[in-house]
Amino acid sequence: MNEKNLSSISDSEWEVMRIVWTLGETHTKQILKELRAKKDWSDSTIKTLIRRLVQKGWLTAKHEGRRYTYTATVSQTDMMYNEAKTLLNRMCDMHKGEVILKLLKDSPISKGDLMKMQEEISQKEKTAPNMVPCNCLKNGSTIC
């Protein structure tokens, strides 16, 4: 049941999700408040985004009186990971390492995560190839 046929999430929608993830179960008022502080969007815009997120199945709307209470249907890390994966999927295998390295450099990372990475890398090193071939062409060049 985790594989609903969800469409992807857009930039602005993502911004709304962040609020919901952080606040947990919440309602329009709160979302409006938080987004007013972060973004220069009209309330109308924000309401549209919420509506679309519900339509798309990323938010659940529980009717309470005339209001709604919203909850995210996916965890933030799942969503983050999926988006990241989708992105890497369009990219050439050969250069993924380089890109991940750059992300690593540019992102703030906790000691704990760094240690896990350390470990993962040690594991991978055992069987890592000297070079990952390019997969940009159906058949042909292994270098790009």
Next chain:
Amino acid sequence: MNEKNLSSISDSEWEVMRIVWTLGETHTKQILKELRAKKDWSDSTIKTLIRRLVQKGWLTAKHEGRRYTYTATVSQTDMMYNEAKTLLNRMCDMHKGEVILKLLKDSPISKGDLMKMQEEISQKEKTAPNMVPCNCLKNGSTIC
């Protein structure tokens, strides 16, 4: 001159770029050929994508006779990196480590890149925080 005001690149357009990056200087015929092998797109569609890429400035079209020769104006890794960066920018700081770790796990990476990562991690460990605070709300919760 590297900071043209380029719009972003779409999924399908990316697929065209991969071909050009791999082939280097090339022309429609080649692009069509490679993409016919990979994608189920009509020639028309591919031609539209090429045109849009030229418009957007991602491809340069040099007129030679009645044909064009196309060249990419950005390197693949630059583009990959930018896209990855854009993606991470929308995400909560707190969870970036986790996501990068997952990408690391799921991507094929060469020995060389792994070593560079090893090093980078050692560097970062020196000053890494125990926890990276959430930045989803303008001011408020540091945890999400």
Next chain:
DNA sequence: TCCTTTCGTTTACAAATGTAATCATATAAC
């Protein structure tokens, strides 16, 4: 009870994207 907020709902509209047909023309093949 009447007015004013607050929400949810409906409608709008331009730009970007996915996907393609058609048409004119330059070329290559016959």
Next chain:
DNA sequence: GTTATATGATTACATTTGTAAACGAAAGGA
């Protein structure tokens, strides 16, 4: 030279996204 082919240019059209106005009903205040 005439025809078939390749190629660029024009036009099309539905969907998604960004961004928002407007309207109606409910709820809270006065």
